[in-house]
Amino acid sequence: MANILSVEWQLFGHHPSFMRMVSKALLSAGHQLTLAVPDVNKAKSLIGNLENKVQWVTLQSRPGDPKQQWAEVHSFLQHGQGDHIFFNGMDEILPKSLRRAAFGWTPPQELKGKVHGIFIRPRCLDPQINTFKNGWKRMGWKKLSDKNFFGHVFILDEILARNKSLSPSIHWLPDPWEEPLKENPISSKKYWNLPTDKKIFLFYGTGNRRKGLDLLLETFESDLPESLHLFCVGAINPEDRILKRMNQLKASGRLTFQDRYISVHEEKLAFSACDVVVLPYRSHYGSSGLLPRAAQAMKPVISSDYGLLGQRVRDHGLGHVFKNEDPEDLTRKLRSEMEEHSSNLENFSEKNSPEAFLHILSQTLQL
Numbered sequence: 001m002a003n004i005l006s007v008e009w010q011l012f013g014h015h016p017s018f019m020r021m022v023s024k025a026l027l028s029a030g031h032q033l034t035l036a037v038p039d040v041n042k043a044k045s046l047i048g049n050l051e052n053k054v055q056w057v058t059l060q061s062r063p064g065d066p067k068q069q070w071a072e073v074h075s076f077l078q079h080g081q082g083d084h085i086f087f088n089g090m091d092e093i094l095p096k097s098l099r100r101a102a103f104g105w106t107p108p109q110e111l112k113g114k115v116h117g118i119f120i121r122p123r124c125l126d127p128q129i130n131t132f133k134n135g136w137k138r139m140g141w142k143k144l145s146d147k148n149f150f151g152h153v154f155i156l157d158e159i160l161a162r163n164k165s166l167s168p169s170i171h172w173l174p175d176p177w178e179e180p181l182k183e184n185p186i187s188s189k190k191y192w193n194l195p196t197d198k199k200i201f202l203f204y205g206t207g208n209r210r211k212g213l214d215l216l217l218e219t220f221e222s223d224l225p226e227s228l229h230l231f232c233v234g235a236i237n238p239e240d241r242i243l244k245r246m247n248q249l250k251a252s253g254r255l256t257f258q259d260r261y262i263s264v265h266e267e268k269l270a271f272s273a274c275d276v277v278v279l280p281y282r283s284h285y286g287s288s289g290l291l292p293r294a295a296q297a298m299k300p301v302i303s304s305d306y307g308l309l310g311q312r313v314r315d316h317g318l319g320h321v322f323k324n325e326d327p328e329d330l331t332r333k334l335r336s337e338m339e340e341h342s343s344n345l346e347n348f349s350e351k352n353s354p355e356a357f358l359h360i361l362s363q364t365l366q367l
Contacts, residue, residue, distance in 0.1 A: 001030040002367035005082025006054075007073055007117075008037050009063050009092045012235070012261075013206075014289050016046040017178050018088045018118065021357055023050050026086065029362035034081045036073070038062075057081055063092040066100065070107040077111070084151065084367055087117030095124055099133070101140030107149070116151040116365060118173060121286040125155075125166050129285075145169065152364055156287035157308055171364050175287040176357040177296040177349065179264060183272035191269050194256055198229040201334065202274035202299075204267070204290060207238035212280030212304070212325075217245050219331040220254050228334060232257035233270050271297035276338065279303040282325050291318065292352035295345040300338045302330070317344035 004026055008019050019035070026033050027050070034055040037043040044051045061072040070093070073085050087093060097107060107115075123129050124137035144150065145167040154173035155161055161172035189196050207213045213232070220230050230249065236259045238246060249255035262270065271277070277294040281304050288309050294301050300319035303309055310321045318341060322329040350356070 001032070003032040003034070003081075003083045004086050004367075005034050005036055005057075005073065005076050005084070006086045006088060007059070008035065008043070008088045009059060009061075009069075010089065011037065011039060011042050011046060014120075015089060017264075017289065019043070020047060020050065021176065021178060021354060022086065022088050022118070022361070023047065023054060024354075025358045025361040026365070027053055028358060029365065031365075031367070034076075036076060036081075055081070064096070066093055066097040066107075067105075069093050070097070070111075074108040074111060077114070084114045084116060085111065086365075087115075090117040090119040090153065091121055094119060095137055098124060098137040098140035098144070101143050102136045103140075106144065106147075112147065112149050113151050115149060116153065118154045118156070120156060122155050122157070122160065123285055125170075126157075126160055127163070141167075151367075154361065154364075159308065159311075171360070173360055174352040174356045175289050175292055176352045176354045177289075177293045178354060179268065181268050181272055181297045183268050185272050188269045188273035191266075192231065192233070192256060192258070192273050194231060194273055195229055198227050199276070200229050200231050200274040201302075202270060202277045203230065203232045203280070204270060204277070205234050205236070207236040207242050210282050210284065212282050213238070214242060214245075215280045215282075215325065215327045215330060216278055217242070217249065217255075218327045219334055220249055221245070222331055224254075224331065224334060226254075230255045231270070231274060232259075233262060233266075235259070235261045267293075268297075271299060274299060276319070277301045278334075279309065280322075280330060281306070281309065283307070284309055292349060294318075295349040295352070298342060298345050298349075300341045300345065302333050312348075316348045317341060318348060 036057045036059050038059045040056045040058055061069045076082055124134045150169045153170050156175040158172045161170055194200055203216055205211050246257055277299050279301055283306050285307055302320045303313045304324045305321035306324040313319055313321050320333040322333045
């Protein structure tokens with residue numbers, strides 16, 4: 001077993017969930033674990049009952065400066081705070097590092113074979129995305145990969161993972177839900193003060209344009225039946241113009257929203273309270289943790305037809321897809337009736353369970 005330095009530069013969005021699940025997997029595999037985070041107190045509040053099972057160090061570097069980032073994690077290893085590095089999100093360091101590697105720069109060579117992690121959105125490795133910038137990053141990836149710099153790199157895209165021309169160090173990893181849903185729908189609706197006589201559509205996440213909240217608001221500003229109700233929850237932080245539209249829909253009785261960070265328990269209450277989960281993302285690349293969460297909650301989804309997310313919904317029969325960035329087609333799908341998807345949702349949920357995540361990660365990362 002190894003002494004692993006687990007690195008997490010971000011403590012919002014999907015990052016706390018991955019920090020918890022990766023930590024559980026590494027500890028259950030018998031590894032010693034040190035967590036490197038930008039804010040130890042905040043991370044401790046998010047890690048749950050694992051707080052006293054790991055060692056803690058504070059990150060001074062920030063995403064965007066790969067030279068400083070690599071130097072810092074290298075220094076941690078030099079001072080005995082790990083034999084191997086596991087980046088919970090390689091996206092915070094790898095893309096810029098690969099571009100530099102294409103021009104001859106390399107991370108510290110003492111780390112060769114000791115670098116592992118999860119590359120959540122590996123656009124630069126995807127041969128279907130032939131942009132100028134990605135071309136340079138792929139060249140950098142090949143240079144480092146040919147030198148066996150990486151140990152195990154996990155990606156959440158099962159299709160891309162089958163492309164073994166990228167590197168034998170790449171493995172597929174499930175994008176899991178974290179805890180089983182055991183909440184009562186009626187009491188969950190009461191918790192959020194939602195109408196019990198309407199069909200509830202859940203939007204969970206930020207108001208970033210990429211997430212497509214404005215498209216969803218546009219549909220509810222149209223002539224949708226009054227029996228359909230939109231529920232938005234999470235740290236939305238909408239722009240003023242979006243917030244104005246949300247307040248107008250709220251005043252008209254079409255929308256309920258909570259603009260704040262919600263706990264893991266409240267997340268379960270949100271999924272329990274809804275009837276359908278809506279993922280209106282614009283041209284979203286890669287996986288989304290909301291899809292397996294919806295499946296575990298046995299809630300069908302309405303998703304953009306773009307990329308891996310749309311393909312999963314179609315291939316696994318998890319709900320409806322609408323034309324990417326098309327509010328009119330989204331409106332049609334909101335109006336349409338959902339078929340019975342329970343067996344499909346259950347199968348997809350099992351494939352992306354925390355047990356599957358733990359098994360693949362711990363069995364592959366034999367150090």
